[in-house]
Amino acid sequence: MLTFSRQEPGRRKQTGNEGIIMTSESIVHFHRMKDMPSSHLLGTGTPMCAGCGGLETLHNMYDILGEKTVFVNAAGCMTLLSVYPFTPFRGGWLYTAMASAPAGAQGVRDAMDILLQKKKLSTEDNMEVVVITGDGSAYGMGLSATSAAMDRNLNFIYLCYDNEGYGNTGQQYSAATPHAAITSTSKGSHGYPGFKKDLFSIWAAHRPAYVATIIGAEPLDLAKKIEKLQTMTGPRMLISLAPCPTGWDYDPKLSVEIGRLAVQTGIWPLKEYSDGKIKHTKIPKQRKPVEDYLKLQGRFKHLFEPQRDEAGIAEIQARIDAYWTRVMA
Amino acid sequence: MNRKLLTGNAAAAWGARLAQVDYVPAFPITPQTEIIENLSLWIDSGEMDARLVTLESEHSMITAAGSAATSGVRVFTSTSSQGLLYGMEMIYTVAGWRAPFVMVNVSRGLSSPITLEPDHNDIMAARDSGFLQIHCATCQEITDSVLMAYRLAEHKDIRVPAIVNQDGFYLSFTREPVSLPDADRAAAFVGEFDPENLQFKASAPLSQAMAVLGGGPYSYFRYETHLAVQRALSVYEEVADEFASAFGRRYDIIDNYRMDDAEYAFVMMGSFATKAHDAVDSLRNAGWKVGLARLRLFRPFPQEKIRQLLTARRAVAVIDQNISMGMGGVLHSEVAAALYGLKNAPAVLASYIGGLGGRDISQVEFFEMINELKHASDKSEPLPPRLLYTENELTEIRKLQAIAQVEHADIQQAGTGQAETDRK
Ligand SMILES: Cc1ncc(C[n+]2csc(CCOP(=O)(O)OP(=O)(O)O)c2C)c(N)n1
Numbered sequence: 079m080l081t082f083s084r085q086e087p088g089r090r091k092q093t094g095n096e097g098i099i100m101t102s103e104s105i106v107h108f109h110r111m112k113d114m115p116s117s118h119l120l121g122t123g124t125p126m127c128a129g130c131g132g133l134e135t136l137h138n139m140y141d142i143l144g145e146k147t148v149f150v151n152a153a154g155c156m157t158l159l160s161v162y163p164f165t166p167f168r169g170g171w172l173y174t175a176m177a178s179a180p181a182g183a184q185g186v187r188d189a190m191d192i193l194l195q196k197k198k199l200s201t202e203d204n205m206e207v208v209v210i211t212g213d214g215s216a217y218g219m220g221l222s223a224t225s226a227a228m229d230r231n232l233n234f235i236y237l238c239y240d241n242e243g244y245g246n247t248g249q250q251y252s253a254a255t256p257h258a259a260i261t262s263t264s265k266g267s268h269g270y271p272g273f274k275k276d277l278f279s280i281w282a283a284h285r286p287a288y289v290a291t292i293i294g295a296e297p298l299d300l301a302k303k304i305e306k307l308q309t310m311t312g313p314r315m316l317i318s319l320a321p322c323p324t325g326w327d328y329d330p331k332l333s334v335e336i337g338r339l340a341v342q343t344g345i346w347p348l349k350e351y352s353d354g355k356i357k358h359t360k361i362p363k364q365r366k367p368v369e370d371y372l373k374l375q376g377r378f379k380h381l382f383e384p385q386r387d388e389a390g391i392a393e394i395q396a397r398i399d400a401y402w403t404r405v406m407a
Numbered sequence: 408m409n410r411k412l413l414t415g416n417a418a419a420a421w422g423a424r425l426a427q428v429d430y431v432p433a434f435p436i437t438p439q440t441e442i443i444e445n446l447s448l449w450i451d452s453g454e455m456d457a458r459l460v461t462l463e464s465e466h467s468m469i470t471a472a473g474s475a476a477t478s479g480v481r482v483f484t485s486t487s488s489q490g491l492l493y494g495m496e497m498i499y500t501v502a503g504w505r506a507p508f509v510m511v512n513v514s515r516g517l518s519s520p521i522t523l524e525p526d527h528n529d530i531m532a533a534r535d536s537g538f539l540q541i542h543c544a545t546c547q548e549i550t551d552s553v554l555m556a557y558r559l560a561e562h563k564d565i566r567v568p569a570i571v572n573q574d575g576f577y578l579s580f581t582r583e584p585v586s587l588p589d590a591d592r593a594a595a596f597v598g599e600f601d602p603e604n605l606q607f608k609a610s611a612p613l614s615q616a617m618a619v620l621g622g623g624p625y626s627y628f629r630y631e632t633h634l635a636v637q638r639a640l641s642v643y644e645e646v647a648d649e650f651a652s653a654f655g656r657r658y659d660i661i662d663n664y665r666m667d668d669a670e671y672a673f674v675m676m677g678s679f680a681t682k683a684h685d686a687v688d689s690l691r692n693a694g695w696k697v698g699l700a701r702l703r704l705f706r707p708f709p710q711e712k713i714r715q716l717l718t719a720r721r722a723v724a725v726i727d728q729n730i731s732m733g734m735g736g737v738l739h740s741e742v743a744a745a746l747y748g749l750k751n752a753p754a755v756l757a758s759y760i761g762g763l764g765g766r767d768i769s770q771v772e773f774f775e776m777i778n779e780l781k782h783a784s785d786k787s788e789p790l791p792p793r794l795l796y797t798e799n800e801l802t803e804i805r806k807l808q809a810i811a812q813v814e815h816a817d818i819q820q821a822g823t824g825q826a827e828t829d830r831k
């Protein structure tokens with residue numbers, strides 16, 4: 079049985095090039111919410127906005143991955159997690175640049191593997207390398223570096239927190255921005271004219287060890303996925319929808335609700351790819367209308383006020399319906 | 408010692424091999440590629456115990472070089488020209504990380520127009536980054552400088568990356584006899600890499616390359632890097648002494664040739680200085696008291712040495728193989744800054760730009776420069792900056808322009824002809 083104990087990260091066995099392998103000594107399996115860690119590992123007092131969905135995902139993920147992790151970061155909101163002399167991370171952190179966090183991970187992983195091989199680093203001292211970037215980096219500037227890291231079968235985890243825009247610079251539209259969203263560079267009456275890029279498929283086309291979509295508001299689904307990828311080596315890729323009160327224009331207290339609605343309306347399908355197969359991990363039985371999700375967010379307000387834009391809402395709904403018809407077929 | 412005929416690229420690869428590097432992030436670009444091909448061959452055949460990874464760009468390559476060095480392994484990498492500029496964001500970044508590794512740059516002119524041949528605009532673009540810079544004029548110097556560069560970069564009082572520069576084609580593809588240091592003695596000279604606190608390990612949590620808020624901390628860390636780079640001036644002397652006693656070859660910060668009683672001097676960097684070397688001999692034969700000063704260490708900039716060397720000369724010609732658009736030669740400005748305000752600074756400090764994109768600097772031109780220096784210093788008149796170009800070259804480019812115009816006219820005519828047929 080492959081499980082682990084969160085309280086005793088030191089008991090997880092690690093081997094050189096294979097990264098972290100879990101053992102049967104441990105006890106917890108994520109079946110129910112009550113199996114979830116009750117306190118967070120990541121330090122508090124970060125400068126992230128209240129209700130930051132990206133931070134919620136990071137908390138949930140870090141609790142499970144534990145402190146034997148080196149986070150390699152690209153320019154974005156999360157860069158401000160570690161501001162000298164403070165860091166909320168109990169393991170390692172390296173800020174690189176907007177385009178090359180996966181290459182930074184390559185250097186760290188290779189160096190640690192070389193040191194393990196030369197017995198200059200003990201297996202107890204080995205760490206998992208985790209890239210953390212926003213969507214601007216993942217869908218755009220860093221895509222080439224990410225693609226190449228997968229080509230090289232780099233043994234790492236990639237977390238993209240997808241707040242659907244260049245958040246740190248004031249939420250300009252990115253390749254992850256959904257159709258019709260108002261951003262600071264799509265302020266026209268119809269919002270962003272383009273469509274969100276399907277990064278999951280682009281990543282999966284590389285046939286890495288693992289790709290999954292997650293969201294902080296569904297911690298059990300997230301935990302199961304993290305647990306699963308810990309049994310694997312190679313590129314393990316995660317895209318988390320990251321509700322962003324600041325960029326999406328809603329009250330921070332709605333973050334969890336908006337996250338749940340993203341899943342319940344089917345606009346953010348929770349799924350995973352491994353061994354050439356895609357599986358949906360949480361299929362909404364009765365999909366709620368997408369407007370339940372849209373109307374809570376200021377960036378879609380123009381779809382409802384001053385008049386309802388029936389055609390606009392219907393178009394978004396139709397795309398979601400078409401997606402699910404395709405996958406359920 | 409093992410004497411071999413080696414290209415500059417092979418000499419660079421030998422430097423990395425003798426330094427027993429652990430890790431080589433790589434990316435191809437002419438005229439540098441042969442370096443990584445050599446290393447890759449040795450690694451695949453088991454002659455070298457290292458790991459080579461080809462990244463998808465120089466931006467990523469330099470990121471990986473920096474992140475591996477800050478994770479505690481000895482890193483070597485190399486690039487050239489467009490590659491160096493493509494990675495420029497990371498050149499500055501990894502210097503700020505204080506990641507000690509060595510990179511060989513094979514100088515090549517920058518686009519545009521695109522060319523393969525050498526000049527120093529690429530390496531000048533890295534001037535302010537925090538990398539040390541050693542400039543070579545022979546293949547022997549390349550192997551030796553790579554070994555010395557590790558000592559400097561990894562020195563606990565310095566800890567910044569270093570670039571060893573060589574000129575594309577003139578060195579990279581030119582075979583010269585190179586005495587390869589014995590592997591054990593080279594290893595003993597370079598020593599083991601002691602990463603000290605630079606390492607990720609579970610038992611010693613560490614956040615690196617963090618953001619700062621405000622100009623206070625920012626300035627502090629920037630000044631720290633600047634001071635560390637400056638410390639390389641004195642550490643260099645120790646390293647050069649040790650190198651000389653281990654291998655019998657001495658490399659000074661400035662390589663002086665017939666400077667002792669020189670009234671006139673050429674100041675240069677890189678392999679084109681060997682052209683000046685020959686010119687100095689001929690000029691000496693013709694009765695001129697002239698010498699050559701070739702800067703090996705460009706960062707840190709040896710201001711004090713420049714002062715000692717050039718004061719009390721009648722006139723000095725700084726020959727830049729680079730051009731700062733709208734300003735002129737970079738080395739000229741720096742030498743001028745070093746000499747500013749000194750009472751016995753040379754009355755004439757002339758600036759010549761030459762050797763762009765591999766353009767030759769002929770012996771005649773060196774003679775002409777000395778004539779100009781003499782003339783100007785006799786009359787105590789400053790010399791305007793000169794862009795070296797001969798009448799012959801101008802005639803040649805005019806011919807090319809004429810051809811381009813004829814071609815253009817032909818195309819236009821053909822285009823009009825087509826339009827007329829269409830209308831019919
Ligand atoms: C090369 C480069 N270009 C631009 C920037 C400015 N910049 C900093 S953060 C950022 C936005 C990044 O967006 P994303 O990856 O979505 O992360 P988020 O800010 O949303 O967390 C930009 C454009 C930069 N740091 N580097």
Ligand code: SF4
Nearest residue numbers: 127130155245322324
């Ligand atoms: S702007 Fe959005 S993603 Fe960035 S910290 Fe704030 S809530 Fe989080």
